[in-house]
Structure formats: structure tokens, C-alpha cells
Amino acid sequence: MNDAIAFTEDQRDALQELMNISMGQAANSLAHLIETKIGISIPNITAVTPEQLFEMVRHNQEAHYTRQSFMGDIHGEVMSILSQSGLAEVAELMEYEQPLSDADIKETILELCNILAGACLSGLSEQLELTTNLQMPTLFQPEKHDFNQLGWQHSLVMEVKFDIQISSFTMRVVFCLDDASLHKLTSTIDELLG
Amino acid sequence: MDNPLLNKLPIGICLVNQDYIITHLNAFFLDRMASELRDEAIGKPIGDVFPEQIKFLKRRIKSVFVLKHPSFSYWEQRPHIFPFKSSRPITGEETQMVQNMEIVPHKDPDTGQLCACILIQDVTAQASYFKAQAQLAEELKAEHEAQRKLIRKLDRAQAQLIQAEKMASTGQLAAGIAHEINNPMGFITANLNTLEQYAKHLLDACQASRDLVEIHSDTELQQQFNQIIQSNHVDLVSEDIAPLIEESKDGLKRVREIVSTLRSFAEDTQTGWGLLNLDETANQLVQLIGVQYKAPTYKVQCEPPNLKWYCESASLKQALTNVLMNAAQSITDKGLVMLSIQQRGAMLHIKILDTGCGINEKHLGRIFEPFFTTRPEGQGQGLGLSVAYTAIENHKGKMVANSKPGKGTVIEILLPALSEKQAEPQDDENSSLAASTQQPESL
Numbered sequence: 001m002n003d004a005i006a007f008t009e010d011q012r013d014a015l016q017e018l019m020n021i022s023m024g025q026a027a028n029s030l031a032h033l034i035e036t037k038i039g040i041s042i043p044n045i046t047a048v049t050p051e052q053l054f055e056m057v058r059h060n061q062e063a064h065y066t067r068q069s070f071m072g073d074i075h076g077e078v079m080s081i082l083s084q085s086g087l088a089e090v091a092e093l094m095e096y097e098q099p100l101s102d103a104d105i106k107e108t109i110l111e112l113c114n115i116l117a118g119a120c121l122s123g124l125s126e127q128l129e130l131t132t133n134l135q136m137p138t139l140f141q142p143e144k145h146d147f148n149q150l151g152w153q154h155s156l157v158m159e160v161k162f163d164i165q166i167s168s169f170t171m172r173v174v175f176c177l178d179d180a181s182l183h184k185l186t187s188t189i190d191e192l193l194g
Numbered sequence: 195m196d197n198p199l200l201n202k203l204p205i206g207i208c209l210v211n212q213d214y215i216i217t218h219l220n221a222f223f224l225d226r227m228a229s230e231l232r233d234e235a236i237g238k239p240i241g242d243v244f245p246e247q248i249k250f251l252k253r254r255i256k257s258v259f260v261l262k263h264p265s266f267s268y269w270e271q272r273p274h275i276f277p278f279k280s281s282r283p284i285t286g287e288e289t290q291m292v293q294n295m296e297i298v299p300h301k302d303p304d305t306g307q308l309c310a311c312i313l314i315q316d317v318t319a320q321a322s323y324f325k326a327q328a329q330l331a332e333e334l335k336a337e338h339e340a341q342r343k344l345i346r347k348l349d350r351a352q353a354q355l356i357q358a359e360k361m362a363s364t365g366q367l368a369a370g371i372a373h374e375i376n377n378p379m380g381f382i383t384a385n386l387n388t389l390e391q392y393a394k395h396l397l398d399a400c401q402a403s404r405d406l407v408e409i410h411s412d413t414e415l416q417q418q419f420n421q422i423i424q425s426n427h428v429d430l431v432s433e434d435i436a437p438l439i440e441e442s443k444d445g446l447k448r449v450r451e452i453v454s455t456l457r458s459f460a461e462d463t464q465t466g467w468g469l470l471n472l473d474e475t476a477n478q479l480v481q482l483i484g485v486q487y488k489a490p491t492y493k494v495q496c497e498p499p500n501l502k503w504y505c506e507s508a509s510l511k512q513a514l515t516n517v518l519m520n521a522a523q524s525i526t527d528k529g530l531v532m533l534s535i536q537q538r539g540a541m542l543h544i545k546i547l548d549t550g551c552g553i554n555e556k557h558l559g560r561i562f563e564p565f566f567t568t569r570p571e572g573q574g575q576g577l578g579l580s581v582a583y584t585a586i587e588n589h590k591g592k593m594v595a596n597s598k599p600g601k602g603t604v605i606e607i608l609l610p611a612l613s614e615k616q617a618e619p620q621d622d623e624n625s626s627l628a629a630s631t632q633q634p635e636s637l
Contacts, residue, residue, distance in 0.1 A: 029261045095253055103271040110268065111257075118263040136266040136296065 019043035022123025034093040041161035066113040068137035073130035074181035079174045080113040086169030206314030226278040267295040292321040353564035372457040470507040487522035495534040513582035524550025544607040553597035
């Protein structure tokens with residue numbers, strides 16, 4: 001936890017609640033689309049340095065990674081970490097035909113991330129009355145040097161875990177905001193809190 | 195929706211309502227469609243107009259309607275969603291347009307109806323560029339790998355060549371010098387023997403004269419005679435001359451031995467594979483190196499005695515010489531150099547141990563590299579161990595170095611017994627055992 005951008009207790013609670021609602025909506029949307037139950041964890045909200053962020057996303061080698069940037073009133077990036085296991089079942093739920101080609105798997109990953117990250121973001125921005133636009137997601141491999149070269153010192157990380165009940169599939173979504181967007185976010189929350 | 199600007203955009207726009215009926219197409223779409231489809235497309239189900247990827251399209255459109263948030267498709271996974279010709283049908287290599295797609299939810303401002311807006315981007319140029327780049331990268335990587343291998347081979351070959359050349363000339367030189375030394379050695383030995391005889395005669399004559407003077411002469415003559423004897427130190431000479439000659443003969447004997455060892459070692463022109471008496475070779479080697487480096491004490495062990503081993507004698511000798519030379523050079527004051535050769539079943543264990551200065555840990559991994567040396571410029575080419583390594587590799591053997599700075603170094607060589615057939619030269623990339631270095635262990 002970094003003091004420079006620490007939240008007040010109230011801000012954190014508010015953000016956590018907002019995230020909870022948007023995550024719920026996201027899970028709901030996906031569940032509706034693929035007609036299966038989806039569980040979500042309680043959102044975890046922390047402020048991290050690039051190095052800490054790398055440690056957060058790194059600890060699973062058996063994973064796929066995507067990133068997707070968003071712009072508008074607040075901007076930043078969404079990183080999604082997907083488990084490799086259970087992906088085939090999810091692809092099947094999304095009406096892909098077996099056997100899955102490499103392109104099918106990649107498409108499934110990108111689409112899943114897009115759906116979940118998009119739903120989270122639109123839920124959050126809707127409640128905060130901010131406009132955001134999500135860009136196209138891309139696959140990537142996190143390397144330590146990438147994180148050291150990032151142009152920011154701190155980031156807000158909102159992390160949530162989805163798991164799809166019929167398979168062993170899990171996914172984590174990490175939102176990263178830069179300093180300016182962070183101020184925008186906290187001031188908007190303050191307004192909401194009155 | 196019929197803003198003429200939309201027809202100027204380099205992006206395809208297609209609107210689909212919740213029943214999957216096309217409600218709008220911009221010029222980008224229309225221009226690329228077959229003429230008979232153009233006029234009738236609007237108002238038709240999208241599946242009738244673009245049946246090619248309809249399953250995928252419908253799924254994505256559904257997701258947009260359900261989630262009310264954009265859906266993306268990237269050319270790498272799905273290059274051709276709509277059957278459009280490439281933007282460069284004549285000059286390009288791609289015949290079909292490569293597309294990125296984005297479907298965004300759109301609320302019609304007039305009707306308030308929600309529809310899906312399909313946006314198509316032509317990325318043929320980027321895609322073919324990207325593919326060419328990827329292929330280029332692949333080729334570069336392969337080429338780089340091939341070059342690296344070649345450089346390594348070249349390095350070795352060069353190292354071997356230099357060393358072989360050096361050894362050949364040193365060997366010739368040594369043989370030549372040995373021959374040249376042998377000539378004078380012959381007459382020096384003969385002359386020394388004669389001189390020994392002459393000296394004996396002279397001393398005998400002296401003694402006889404003394405005896406004669408003592409018996410017969412008067413005092414004055416006796417005194418004069420004794421003066422001559424004394425002023426020429428005859429007593430001392432007669433006492434010293436025999437051991438002096440003996441010592442010289444001993445020295446000559448040693449010179450002869452060294453010369454003959456040197457000759458037998460250097461003149462060994464028998465190249466190729468054969469049986470080598472390792473016991474004899476080890477002793478010769480230690481003798482030769484001991485002449486040059488006198489500081490260490492040398493110890494040779496061979497088990498079983500007179501062990502004969504099938505090998506390429508010249509290169510194996512070379513390898514042992516180089517390793518032993520390094521061991522000897524590592525000792526400046528006092529110390530031990532031990533060469534032990536032991537046959538264990540089908541393996542030959544050769545161990546060269548010294549209690550010298552040792553090898554720095556950071557250098558240990560590089561000592562078998564050609565041209566790696568820690569000596570000042572001009573005092574070593576850094577070839578000794580790399581040549582030894584190559585020689586051992588050619589014998590399908592393994593060479594391991596252990597060292598502790600200040601304590602000493604152990605070089606272990608493991609050689610498998612080879613028959614004539616196995617010893618056929620082969621590509622060294624496939625050599626089964628390779629040299630490796632380990633952490634220093636206590637000696």
C-alpha cells in the first residue's frame with residue numbers, strides 16, 4: 001500500500017461497493033450469454049507500484065494474459081489473467097466447435113476478456129456517470145522489464161476473480177489507472193459521498 | 195444515418211437491427227459487393243447477404259445486444275469475415291481483404307431502436323507487412339543460429355590449427371636441437387673419459403715423482419720440489435679431480451636422458467589411432483615438464499602399470515601436456531603436481547591435481563574457451579585448455595575442472611574405451627559427453 005494515493009476508508013468502501021455492483025453485472029451478462037453460472041470474488045482494491053503489479057500478475061505461468069486500454073473521462077488499462085485449464089469448456093459454451101484451433105482459443109480468450117472487462121468498466125463508469133471507451137484487447141506476455149519501463153509510479157488496482165462453475169476456469173481482472181485518472185475517480189467518489 | 199460523410203470513410207459501416215436485418219450499408223461495403231447484391235441488400239437478413247461467417251457474426255451481434263458493449267475481432271484470429279477483395283488486387287500478394295472488426299451498440303436517434311453497428315477496417319497492408327516481418331524474424335533467427343554454430347566451429351578449428359602448427363614447429367625444433375646437442379655430447383663424453391684417464395696418469399706421475407724425490411734427493415731439492423707441489427695445489431687437485439669428473443659425467447648422463455626423452459616425445463610422428471603406453475608417456479611428460487618448471491614436486495601414478503590405451507596418441511599427449519603445463523605453472527614457490535591415471539572398467543580416469551594458485555570462480559566457466567587467458571598479453575594465447583578440450587572431445591571423453599583460488603585445481607578427464615570403429619571421426623556437435631565446469635569443491 002502506498003501512502004501517496006491511499007484512499008480514505010469511505011472512498012475505499014464506496015469504490016469497493018461500486019466495483020462489486022459492476023462485477024456482478026459483468027458476471028450476470030456473461031452468464032446470460034453463455035447460459036451458465038458464474039461466481040465472483042469480493043473485489044480487492046489496492047494501490048501498487050509497477051513492480052508490485054508485476055508480482056501480482058506474474059505468479060501464474062499457466063495463464064493467458066490480455067490487456068485492453070480504455071479512454072474517456074478516466075483512462076488506463078485492464079489486464080486480464082485467464083487460467084489455461086477449463087478454457088476449452090468455456091469455448092464450447094461460446095459455441096465454438098471442437099477441436100479448437102489455435103486461433104479459436106485466442107479468439108475465445110480475447111472475447112472473454114472483452115466481455116468481462118467491458119462489463120466491469122461500463123458498470124463502473126455508468127454508476128460514476130463517466131464516459132469510457134474500451135479499445136480492442138490484445139494478448140501479451142508480461143515481462144519484468146515492461147513493468148519497470150511503465151510511465152507511472154503508482155496505480156490503482158481493482159482485482160476480481162471470476163470462476164465458471166461447470167469448469168475449472170478462473171479469470172482475474174486488474175484495472176490500472178494512472179495518477180490523473182485516479183484523482184478524477186476519487187473526486188467523483190467524493191461528490192457521490194456528498 | 196444517410197450522412198454523405200459516411201460514404202467517404204475508409205471504414206465499412208453496416209447496421210443490423212435486433213432481427214439481424216441489414217438497415218444500412220455505407221459505400222465501403224457497397225463498393226465491394228457483387229452488383230446484383232448491392233440494390234437488394236438493405237432490408238435483407240445479414241445471413242442472406244453474407245453467409246460466409248454468419249455463425250460467428252450472429253454470435254457477436256447477439257453479444258453486443260445482450261451486453262450492450264462493443265465486441266472485437268482481430269485479423270490474426272479471423273482474417274476474412276466479409277468476402278471482400280484485397281485493396282490491392284493487382285499488385286498485392288493477398289487476394290482477400292484482411293479485416294479487423296468492431297461491433298458497437300448503436301441507438302438510432304430517430305427511431306430509438308437499438309441496433310448493432312459493424313465497423314470493418316481494411317488491414318491487408320498491415321497484415322502482409324506483419325507477416326513478412328514475422329517471416330524475416332524467423333529467417334534471421336535461423337541464420338543467426340547457424341552463424342553462431344559456425345563461429346564456434348571456426349574458433350575451435352582455428353585454435354587447433356594454431357596449436358598444431360606451433361607444436362609441429364616446436365617439435366621439429368626440439369628434435370633438431372636434440373640432434374645438434376647429441377653431436378657435441380658424443381665427443382664431450384669421449385673426451386671426458388680420455389681426460390679422466392690422462393688426469394689419472396698425471397696424478398700418478400706426480401705421486402711417483404714425489405716418492406722418488408723423498409727417497410733419493412738432498413734436502414734442497416726436496417724443498418724446491420715441495421714448493422712446486424704446494425704452489426700448484428697438487429694435493430687439492432688430486433683430491434678434487436675425481437669427484438669433479440664424476441659429477442660432470444653424471445651431468446652428461448642427465449643431458450643425454452633429457453635429449454633422448456625430448457626426441458622420443460617430439461619425433462613421435464606416428465599420428466592416427468593406436469595403442470599408447472600411458473604409464474611411459476606420463477613419466478616422460480613429467481620429466482620434461484619438470485626440467486622446465488622446477489618449483490613443484492611431481493608425482494605420477496598409473497594403475498595398472500604399463501597401461502596401454504587405444505587413442506590418437508599425438509593429440510592425447512598434447513592434451514595431457516597442456517593440462518600438466520598449466521598445473522606446473524600455477525605453482526610459483528612450493529607445491530605438488532600429481533598426475534594419476536586409472537582404468538576403471540571401460541573408463542579411463544585421468545586426474546591432474548595441483549596445489550597452485552587456483553582459478554577464479556568467474557573464470558572457471560570460460561577456461562575451455564579458445565583464446566581465453568588471464569595471463570598478460572604475449573604470455574599465453576589461451577589455447578592450451580581449449581586444444582586439450584577438443585582432443586578429449588575427439589576421444590568422446592569429458593573434461594571437468596574444479597578449482598578453489600589459493601588452494602589449487604583438479605582437472606579430471608574421463609575417457610571411454612573406444613574400439614577402432616567407434617573412433618571414426620564425427621561431427622563434434624553430436625559428441626555425447628561435453629565439458630562442463632562445476633562449483634569448486636574442497637581439495
